[in-house]
Amino acid sequence: MIDYENLHQLNKPLFDEYKKAFNEVLESGWYILGNKVKEFEQQFAQYCQTKYCVGVANGLDALHLSLRALNFEQGSEVLVPSNTYIATILSIVENKLQPILVEPNLATYNIDPTLIERHITPKTKAILVVHLYGKMCDMDSIMAIAKKYQLKVIEDCAQSHGAQYKGKYSGSFGDYAAHSFYPTKNLGAIGDAGAVTTQDEGLANCIKVLRNYGSEIKYYNEVVGVNSRLDELQAALLLVKLKYMEKITAHKRVLANIYFNNLKSDFILPQLHSDYIDVFHIFNIRHEKRDALKDYLLKNEIKTEIHYPVAPVKQKAMKGIIDNQVTPIAELIHQTTLSLPISYFHPEDTIHKVVEVMNKF
Ligand SMILES: *Cc1c(COP(=O)(O)O)cnc(C)c1O
Numbered sequence: 001m002i003d004y005e006n007l008h009q010l011n012k013p014l015f016d017e018y019k020k021a022f023n024e025v026l027e028s029g030w031y032i033l034g035n036k037v038k039e040f041e042q043q044f045a046q047y048c049q050t051k052y053c054v055g056v057a058n059g060l061d062a063l064h065l066s067l068r069a070l071n072f073e074q075g076s077e078v079l080v081p082s083n084t085y086i087a088t089i090l091s092i093v094e095n096k097l098q099p100i101l102v103e104p105n106l107a108t109y110n111i112d113p114t115l116i117e118r119h120i121t122p123k124t125k126a127i128l129v130v131h132l133y134g135k136m137c138d139m140d141s142i143m144a145i146a147k148k149y150q151l152k153v154i155e156d157c158a159q160s161h162g163a164q165y166k167g168k169y170s171g172s173f174g175d176y177a178a179h180s181f182y183p184t185k186n187l188g189a190i191g192d193a194g195a196v197t198t199q200d201e202g203l204a205n206c207i208k209v210l211r212n213y214g215s216e217i218k219y220y221n222e223v224v225g226v227n228s229r230l231d232e233l234q235a236a237l238l239l240v241k242l243k244y245m246e247k248i249t250a251h252k253r254v255l256a257n258i259y260f261n262n263l264k265s266d267f268i269l270p271q272l273h274s275d276y277i278d279v280f281h282i283f284n285i286r287h288e289k290r291d292a293l294k295d296y297l298l299k300n301e302i303k304t305e306i307h308y309p310v311a312p313v314k315q316k317a318m319k320g321i322i323d324n325q326v327t328p329i330a331e332l333i334h335q336t337t338l339s340l341p342i343s344y345f346h347p348e349d350t351i352h353k354v355v356e357v358m359n360k361f
Contacts, residue, residue: 002341002350004303007183009345011190014240018190021236031232033212040235041195043242044179047162048171050197052204055230056211059158059180062194063091065228066154066176067126069206072097076125079151081111082312082327083334084130088156089312089322091178092128099322100124101313103329107271109133109284113141117149126152131160131170133270133307134186134281139165139173154178157197159281161187162249166275171197176207181238186252186281187245193234248344252280255342255351259283262355268336282307283342290336293361300357305339 003009011018025036037055045053056062067078074096080088082101092099100119105112109132116127127146129137137155146153153173158180160170171177181193196207209216214225241248256278260269268286272278284307287293294304311334312318313327341354 002302002346002354003343004305004339004341005184005343006345007188010188010343012345014244017240018237021240022233025233025236033229034232036232036235036239037230040230040239040242043239044195045197047169047242047245048157048177048197049169050172050177051199052201053195053197054204054207054211055235056194056196056207057228057230058192058194059156059178059182059185060087060091060194061211061226061228062178062180062196063088063128063154063156064094065207065210065226066178066196067091067095067097067128069203069210070126070152070154070175072125075123077121077123078126078128079111079116079119079124080128081130081132082325082330083109083308084132084156084312085158085308086312086315086317087158087180088128088130089318093321097125098123101322101325101327101330103327104132104333106329106333108135108138109270109333110135110137111142113138113145116142116145120149120151124149124151126154128154128156129174130156130158131163133284134159134163134279135270136160136163136165136170136276136278139168143173152176158182158185160279161185161281162245163279164277172199174198175200175203181234186248186279187238187241189234189241190237191231191234193230193238195230249279251344252342253278254348255346256280256283258348258351258355259285259340259342262352262359264359266361267358280342282339284337284339286333286336287338288336290338293358294338296361297354297357302341302354302357304341306334306337307339308334310334
């Protein structure tokens, strides 16, 4: 059986270094907000080419606290792509703001900048972009619209660690950028972890205060905060994985090229463009008989995933929140997309095998 993902296999090459890092934290006796968190924040900021990084507990909190820190009036509108993972939309709802869905471009699966302006109202305060599947959004167009209408920009970088747009890194464009280090992400931890990056010192400090009970000085509380700290142990493990990011991304790109060069034309492949460096968190294809294709692959011992099977507007939890918005493009993607194996642990010949089976469909 060819796994879609296998976290044991994925992390196995790093086990020795992980155990060393684990022991170091254990022996240090310092388990919350210590030197490892500080060091990771510095190195991850550098990796994203941003001035500041603040570690938090997970990706949803990174999004949630970013919106919270921007302090928009209740009921303000936030533009967000209609085909994103539910966490992006939850972060808006949690802050008592209204998500306004903007359809994606079918060539990139990312928010279509040409559709943004028609959704802007006097209540619009921000654009929350998502660099889906490991491809950056069209940031020149998005930043220009944000400037014209004085909107804040937040990037959801959960799937785009190391991706670039015109030479600039994912997480370095927005007022805030939210990162998830959920174990399956390209920079995955051994548990939950997240971070916020920003170029602005004041904005970085807001997240620092919010993540730690709203307190800058111990036992003195300035604002109503939460407990959402990046765990010291996860920071130590992330420092290990961060060193391998280039290798991980390079391998995923090799695997993606096997798909690009060999899959028959029946499948709609992701589109490449010279302005973008994609990191292939997910390698999706589209096919109108997606469900039959998924079954066929499973019968041939190949596991795949669907990102995502249900469009946000169709989620039960979104009743009364966004279910009155109409998003046919998102629904078309949700009905036809299929994610193929592309993990760091997959050898090249496994991907050739997947291609061979796919081409007989
Ligand atoms: C994984 C993911 C998140 C949430 O991250 P968690 O760390 O699981 O909270 C948010 N947005 C997108 C696009 C994601 O893929």
